[in-house]
Amino acid sequence: MRPLVLASGSLYRRELLQRLQLPFVCHSPNIDETPHANEEAVTLVQRLAVAKACTLRKQFLQHLIIGSDQVAVLDGQIIGKPGSRAAAIAQLQTASGRSLTFYTGLCLLDSASNRLQVDCVPFTVHFRQLTDAQIERYVDREKPFDCAGSFKSEGLGISLFRTTEGEDATALVGLPLIRLCDMLNQAGIEVP
Structure with a gap:
């Protein structure tokens, strides 16, 4: 099997990729x-996903490099x-009762052939109407300061949502595994 590199320092992305075993x-x-x-x-997330993967090309010459943003x-x-x-409280107050769309750029670079597969996977979160007390309790419990949108959907953040909309819930956490499996299969890595 071709070796895989995750071009990321994100613990969240690392944990997601581990699901594929x-x-x-x-x-x-x-x-x-x-x-x-x-x-x-x-355009931004696709450009950055490609840039993250391509930055590692010279270090990992025979690898499949995964970039995401x-x-x-x-x-x-x-x-x-x-x-x-x-700032987290302010973001959630602004999002209360509204919808927030996440765009996750994904790139799989074959460093041996320089072949790129690039995509963007959207996912929308529709928030409940939240009180200031609910927002403050949530922020104090989960401290989502390193999360775009100020929540952790894989934790208590799910309680903030009225509904979600999208093809791949893992895109919300930062690495769309369904689309990544398609890309890996096209690159010759059979998943599962």
Whole structure:
């Protein structure tokens, strides 16, 4: 089997990829993730997913390299990771009763042939109407400061949702496994 590399330092992505029960190594790429002027979310996440994978090409010459990037969008504006309690509370207050769409860019690079497979998988979260007390209790319990949208859907964050919409719930966490399985199968890695 061709060796796999996850071009990420994300614990969340590492845990997701482990579900496929394939051996892999992780290596965090060092890239500039600044959006270009007027860059659309889909274009941004695909560009960054490709950049993460391609940055590792010279280190891993005979590998399949997985790059992924994600942004959340509310009313056409990209929402980043909050970084603090106050910012997380503010993000969730803004999202209360509304919908937030996550765009997850995915790239599989065959470093031996330089063949790229690239896609973007959307997933939408429809929030309940939340009170300030609910938001504060949630933020204080899970401390989602490193999560775009200020929640962890794999934990208590699920209680904030009215419904979700999308083809692959793992895209919400940051690595769309259904689409990745398609890409791996096309690259000759049979999953399962």
